[in-house]
Amino acid sequence: MTDKLDAAVARAREMLADAPRLAVLTGSGISAESGIQTFRGGGGLWKGTPIEDFATPDGFDRDPVGVWNWYAQRRAELDAARPNAAHEALARLQRDVLGRGGTFTLATQNIDGLHQAAGSTDAIELHGSMRSVRCRDCEHRREMPVEPVAAVPTCPRCGAAMRPDVVWFGEALPEAAYLPAVEAVAECSVLLAVGTSATVYPAAGLIEWAIGSGGKVIELNLEPTPATRMAAVALHGKAGELLPRLA
Numbered sequence: 001m002t003d004k005l006d007a008a009v010a011r012a013r014e015m016l017a018d019a020p021r022l023a024v025l026t027g028s029g030i031s032a033e034s035g036i037q038t039f040r041g042g043g044g045l046w047k048g049t050p051i052e053d054f055a056t057p058d059g060f061d062r063d064p065v066g067v068w069n070w071y072a073q074r075r076a077e078l079d080a081a082r083p084n085a086a087h088e089a090l091a092r093l094q095r096d097v098l099g100r101g102g103t104f105t106l107a108t109q110n111i112d113g114l115h116q117a118a119g120s121t122d123a124i125e126l127h128g129s130m131r132s133v134r135c136r137d138c139e140h141r142r143e144m145p146v147e148p149v150a151a152v153p154t155c156p157r158c159g160a161a162m163r164p165d166v167v168w169f170g171e172a173l174p175e176a177a178y179l180p181a182v183e184a185v186a187e188c189s190v191l192l193a194v195g196t197s198a199t200v201y202p203a204a205g206l207i208e209w210a211i212g213s214g215g216k217v218i219e220l221n222l223e224p225t226p227a228t229r230m231a232a233v234a235l236h237g238k239a240g241e242l243l244p245r246l247a
């Protein structure tokens with residue numbers, strides 16, 4: 001541990017201890033130490049295709065079974081995944097902040113449910129969830145099966161194709177998730193951004209929103225991102241090692 005990192009950890013701890021209104025934005029990096037692949041830098045590839053090309057409604061139209069089975073495989077891998085020390089630290093932080101009368105909002109871009117498994121309550125899922133699938137036409141939902149399929153299952157209500165209950169490129173985020181996240185960052189005193197490349201909008205825009213509304217940003221990531229220059233404190237290291245030191 002370097003002196004510089006120690007100093008940044010101490011500064012972040014002070015900011016968190018004093019923050020009456022805390023917002024947290026997480027990305028796939030927080031689940032990396034639970035064995036879940038990140039999207040960029042090696043992850044996010046399916047048959048050699050970058051996620052920006054197939055995690056779209058068009059990508060699903062081109063190869064519905066292939067895309068469906070990519071999610072079924074990730075859903076199956078989730079059964080073996082456990083929350084790590086970073087997820088647990090955020091659940092603790094939520095209890096501490098609420099216990100001292102502050103406000104706490106956790107918005108995640110992840111679809112893996114590991115924050116909830118660690119004990120975080122009211123986590124906002126900006127990009128949907130891997131636990132369910134939904135009808136393309138009537139929004140009927142059911143649990144996501146883990147077995148691969150030979151043909152995409154159809155909706156028991158209307159017969160249209162079922163699809164993963166996630167947000168693909170070109171699709172709007174669910175209002176019920178996005179609006180409370182915007183409200184929380186607009187009102188926060190501190191936003192803690194963990195394990196996100198801060199490149200996918202509108203989620204990445206929440207960081208700019210927080211700063212534009214007078215909030216301060218603490219970033220925790222393995223490496224610098226576009227958010228680093230906006231951060232009051234940037235911590236470079238593993239979330240599972242650094243977050244427990246903050247909370």
Ligand code: BJW
Pocket residue numbers: 026027028029030032033038039040041043051052055109110111127166167168169170171172173194195196197198199200201202220221222223225237238239240
């Ligand atoms: C660690 C670590 C450890 C590793 N510890 N750290 C040009 C400019 C601006 C926007 C656009 C544009 N062109 C197109 C757009 C819009 C587009 C977009 O942002 N594209 C960008 C790529 C440019 N956005 C959209 O299309 C969004 N919708 C939209 O804009 O709608 C408009 C609309 C309005 C009204 C009507 C209709 C439409 C939707 C975006 C949906 C993104 N969906 C995905 C897939 C979800 C399902 C799934 O999981 O399969 O969400 S894509 C993928 O990226 C996933 C993630 O949530 C998201 C973000 O990735 P994340 O989490 O940041 O992961 P990585 O891999 O990028 O980064 C991991 C980080 O962790 C790294 O930095 C590591 O260093 C770090 N790390 N280990 C700490 N141990």
Ligand code: ZN
Pocket residue numbers: 135136137138139140155156157158159160
């Ligand atoms: Zn239907």
